[in-house]
Amino acid sequence: MSHPAPGRIVGRFLTSTVAVAALLSGVVGIANAVPHEVAQFAAGTEGLDPALAAAYTLAEQQAHAEGVELSITSGYRSHEQQEWLWQDGLATYGSPDEARRWVLPPAESTHVSGRAIDVGPQYGAAWLEANGNRWGLCRPFDNEYWHFELQTSPGGVCPPRLPDASFR
Template identity: 60%
Template sequence: MPLFHRRLAAGVVLGMALLAPTAVAAPAGAAPSTTTGLTPQLATAYRMAKAQATREGVPLWITSGKRSWAEQNQLWREGIATYGSPGAASRWVLPPNRSTHVTGRAIDVGPQRGALWLARNGNRWGLCRTYANEWWHFEVATIPHTACPPMRPSAAHR
């Protein structure tokens, strides 16, 4: 994960740890999972996937879910500063009016082992990786138990 995204995930995780009343227990030192602010469809799909991952002994939690307009705008400004232009930044972060995180329709998950498990199994609940360059980003993108659509190369290709 690029440095910008590790910093992004850490900041969002801290905010979720402080504000998430519906947190699902994660291992000590891990990020809490929360479905607060997600669409009902995404929240339900994630909870079901999380339960199955837990049964299989696979660690899985949300590192970033619903974001406010202001949070996303800050991430967008930091992305432009980090990558040098809106075009380059949009490969990794979108402005608030284009981000599915702002509408509660996207989650970023960790750790990588859990994300890989979710990429292989998430379609059981309609969850799919949507960007080839972001192993952590998932959205409800298919009908449960059907194949996920092809991934876009990056968020810039939305």
């Protein structure tokens, strides 16, 4: 199936249930704007903020249409999962300050609130970094090529990246 060029998908974008929900919840701020009957979210979006799930789904569809492999390697994490990662980071890096460069405690992690995704493979992440702003997706940290969050409105400019998560 062929897909139109990015600039020509606006009409379809605005009529898509998922896309409208993404616009409503991501731009206007209406919580839970995605209808429960939407079953077309990409794999790995369970537990994510509906706007992030919708934006990523659209981005993944476009990546695949362009022949780029892209998938979520980590999305929503429970408090317990993030605590385990935090404790592992402390053991691995030896101090909270050094661990915070790579992993945050549960109370601070955007994965726990469903507002972050990690993607792969690396070339897919590079594609998302170059194109993700079309759906509001941005890479917030210099040291994590795989980490993305909704940080702008669709088509907007991503904010400057931070060196790492400890700068939040």
